[in-house]
Amino acid sequence: MSDKIKLALSAELLPDDMKKIKEKYDVKILPWTGSDYLPTKEDIISECIDNEVVLIYTDPMPKECIDVLSKNGLKLLGCARATPNNIDWKAAKDNNIPIIHAPGRNAHTVAEYTVGMLLAICKRIGFSYHGLMDGRFLADEKDIYDVPERKDVIWRFKDRENPRSSYPWSIDVYDRTIGLVGLGAIGQNVALICKGMGMNVIAYDPYQSDEIFSKLDVKKAEDYREMLPECDFVSVHLNVTEDTRSMINDEWFDLMRIDAYFINTARAAVVDQKALIEALENKKIAFAAIDVMWDEPAPKNHPLLKMDNVLITPHMGGISSDVKKWASQMVTDELMRYANKEKNIRLWTRLE
Ligand SMILES: NC(=O)c1ccc[n+]([C@@H]2O[C@H](COP(=O)([O-])OP(=O)(O)OC[C@H]3O[C@@H](n4cnc5c(N)ncnc54)[C@H](O)[C@@H]3O)[C@@H](O)[C@H]2O)c1
Numbered sequence: 253m254s255d256k257i258k259l260a261l262s263a264e265l266l267p268d269d270m271k272k273i274k275e276k277y278d279v280k281i282l283p284w285t286g287s288d289y290l291p292t293k294e295d296i297i298s299e300c301i302d303n304e305v306v307l308i309y310t311d312p313m314p315k316e317c318i319d320v321l322s323k324n325g326l327k328l329l330g331c332a333r334a335t336p337n338n339i340d341w342k343a344a345k346d347n348n349i350p351i352i353h354a355p356g357r358n359a360h361t362v363a364e365y366t367v368g369m370l371l372a373i374c375k376r377i378g379f380s381y382h383g384l385m386d387g388r389f390l391a392d393e394k395d396i397y398d399v400p401e402r403k404d405v406i407w408r409f410k411d412r413e414n415p416r417s418s419y420p421w422s423i424d425v426y427d428r429t430i431g432l433v434g435l436g437a438i439g440q441n442v443a444l445i446c447k448g449m450g451m452n453v454i455a456y457d458p459y460q461s462d463e464i465f466s467k468l469d470v471k472k473a474e475d476y477r478e479m480l481p482e483c484d485f486v487s488v489h490l491n492v493t494e495d496t497r498s499m500i501n502d503e504w505f506d507l508m509r510i511d512a513y514f515i516n517t518a519r520a521a522v523v524d525q526k527a528l529i530e531a532l533e534n535k536k537i538a539f540a541a542i543d544v545m546w547d548e549p550a551p552k553n554h555p556l557l558k559m560d561n562v563l564i565t566p567h568m569g570g571i572s573s574d575v576k577k578w579a580s581q582m583v584t585d586e587l588m589r590y591a592n593k594e595k596n597i598r599l600w601t602r603l604e
Pocket residue numbers: 356358359362433434435436437438439456457458459460489490491492493495496517518519543544567568569570571
């Protein structure tokens with residue numbers, strides 16, 4: 253009889269990782285792996301029973317299954333996602349089944365995307381592209397949001413064809429200040445990239461250690477009220493909790509500068525929808541770039557989809573072809589630690 257640990261698997265792993273795992277585990281690939289089939293509770297129980305470890309991706313792991321599997325050999329659950337919301341965490345806790353996961357598996361992916369959005373709006377990339385497709389070489393006035401009250405700070409492009417008219421043109425991020433709301437896995441990666449571009453980075457995250465702030469050379473804002481007026485850009489990287497739900501409200505937009513750009517690649521739930529719409533309609537802030545909406549997909553008549561000073565994408569920030577690779581490496585590391593009976597296994601702690 254094999255002394256390998258029995259593992260039932262529906263997460264897709266890299267061949268090299270699989271090879272490593274097979275040295276320690278007797279692997280059973282679940283029949284629905286890589287397909288769109290949503291397994292029933294009966295499927296899950298009958299296929300996973302008698303396995304010590306079950307590692308899934310997005311398929312469900314409800315209480316009924318955990319209750320039965322934990323009485324039939326299950327000792328560890330795993331999920332190749334950052335936030336395994338598909339596992340009934342309470343049932344796992346009640347049955348003393350720890351959960352391994354892939355924390356921050358796409359943190360740098362979302363960070364790259366955030367900075368991509370920042371650069372897209374600063375350099376007017378989308379607006380200029382659409383202008384060009386509409387037959388204009390230089391963007392028309394209506395394509396670009398103007399801040400009449402801040403002619404002093406908004407650089408304007410001289411149109412050689414018509415020297416008396418001028419257009420607000422792109423701005424540089426170099427030497428400008430970004431305020432990060434939340435300095436967790438994604439916020440830290442955004443800070444790193446922004447520092448590399450010569451930006452000043454401030455962050456508001458009362459729960460983050462001083463060590464992380466100093467390691468990244470990020471200025472710590474004790475109070476968001478002090479940080480917001482200083483920022484050219486404000487980028488949100490909060491996780492959703494009871495405290496952060498609708499946290500970015502009227503007060504925040506009132507404190508931001510009228511030439512400030514607001515970016516949200518976190519979750520729409522952390523922003524008060526009405527407050528953001530009003531802030532953009534009433535030009536309390538200059539621009540918004542958002543990857544996440546309150547209802548997804550957003551209804552076609554949503555006011556934000558009709559505004560010139562908004563760049564919206566359909567929750568794309570965390571999806572890149574490389575993400576599965578990072579997740580595979582992370583969960584493989586955890587499985588090897590488990591097999592080697594190491595103590596430093598990173599377990600999922602549900603924060604929401
Ligand atoms: N757009 C996408 O496709 C995409 C992809 C992945 C993650 N996300 C979202 O990005 C967000 C950030 O993810 P993460 O992995 O960096 O999370 P994280 O948990 O690592 O970081 C969140 C940070 O917010 C801080 N925070 C919590 N409450 C706060 C408060 N009241 N005030 C200030 N700071 C507070 C925490 O201390 C933590 O450092 C999450 O909402 C996540 O769902 C979006």
